[in-house]
Amino acid sequence: MCGSFNSFVFNHRTDEYDNCAENRARFAVEAVRAVLRQSSEISIAYKLTVRQEEPHYGNAGVVESELEIFVPMLVGAGVTSFHVTLANHSSLEDTIPPANHPYFKEQGCFLKFCDEVRQYTDKPITGVGGLTQPDFVEQQLASGRISCAAMSRQLLADPEWPNKVAAGQIKDIHRCVRCNKKCLGGLQQHQGTHCIYEKG
Template sequence: MKYKNLFTPVKIGSVTLKNRFALAPMGPLGLADAEGGFNQRGIDYYTERAKGGTGLIITGVTFSDCEVETQSMPNCPNSTYNPVHFIRTSKEMTERVHAYGSKIFLMMSAGFGRVTIPTNLGEFPPVAPSAIPHRWLDKICRPLTREEIHSIVKSFGDGAYHAKRGGFDGVEIHAVHEGYLLDQFAISMFNQRTDEYGGSLENRLRFAREVVEEIKSRCGQDFPVVLRFSLKSMIKDWREGALPGEIFEEKGRDIEEGLETAKLLVQYGYDALDTDVGTYDAWWWNHPPMYQKKGLFRPYCKMVKEAVDVPVLCAGRMDNPEMASEAVEAGECDIVSLGRPLLADPDYVNKLRAGKWEQIRPCISCQEGCMGRVQEFSMINCAVNPQAARERVTAYEPILKSRRVMVVGGGAAGCEAARVLAVRGHKPELFE
């Protein structure tokens, strides 16, 4: 195989992955039901990416807390809202994923805090470590109480325990990354507390430390816990992010503190770091649009990889296999995460392994069907793959008789109609 190093096993804690590819965690809507379980669309969506050869499936963000940030239900799965129902629906999904030789981790979030999208806002004001400005609204957030922090930590233990019962192989914590709630506690610009959760770096990381310790105490030390981690914040000021190549003074977490943070997080018990850079104040870093170069996180992942002794995952437009292979070979990362590319083509990994690179449907980084629809509180989809998150209702049924079909019009719809007809066994003729 041309990219043999991408198809070698790798371990995260006690779990062995069959290859170096992971479905990057995204925030897909429409894949849960009102009781906090996975609906049929969600089960089919994740199973299809396991069927396509991906070694590790990481679900979109889910919540364990139901009290502090009330907007967490029912827009996504929730491992504590109705545990029996969550476990039942999870079991159906994890068994199907495991049937294809893939592993699956549940992504669990401490919450959004000051970056809660206004269309997803529950009780007002939103919470944060301190009384700081909201990212989108001209409002001041409410500081979390100690009791609320302890409640969220306990919910992580409960949720991870239910995830393990539901067949998940591990969890990924969301996150000391992108300026979400745990990250707000970790960054001194956002965390102005004077209690044990503020001040020194160790105090600012106390929330994240208590989360992993709680999960390990409930699920066992050998239960893998990954952390989504941003090495550098790219913040110039409140609501002002730095552009690529721009010289600026970092107001958030700089690289020096980021590397020290990474070492502490591993010391606390995290089994891998899923690494990038950026925050909601510099949103174009964490969700790179088409004008950001491919593999933009590689140099940052390499710094983290050299600082810690656990696997490092690298996402960020890593869909060029030559580049992905080079990144693994050069020790920049251990696992390549594909988010939007696996929305565009769930069979990416199998096609690559079979040497059919030219048959992979490329992601165009347009943000329309994925992040664009999440922002509008709509079900996730993909601009280049109409079957994304609709795998069952748009499945290609077997044909009884092949027919010649005239397709009039060579636009996007006409070409897609002709392609589907050909895939199903018909003989389309396209007329412009």
């Protein structure tokens, strides 16, 4: 809902919720404030979806040049952290890119959006995008580029990833190969979200 209001691709309103970036951010700002009115102690982790224009990927969310408007407004409303990723409401193969994606094929493929958001806030940022290799993830965390790493497909491939990393059992990790066969494929076929490594 917030992503649709934020996007001029979807938001064609002609009232106080459209016409400029400040107005398109209004719904998200009001939603955050409404939550905080019910519980001022709660932490607000906001999923900030970013739409890329050159080349074009994603339709909802915030275009990159508008981050300087949206991020401070959301922080001012009470957002305490951001989960940054490519905008949704587009092809799922773009927002959950396979290893052979024409543009987002590299590990950490969406972290560049975190870099852009970081210019406008010192709040914690969660990064995502084909994260699998412990050394790479550690580098991103140690550098402060991200505060948290989200890796849904990798944890489907090996739920013990954090424990194996902590124990130094790196070679024993089942690495996500980003094939999307059983995770995204299972989701699209209404068969549940699974992994090719699962037995049975």
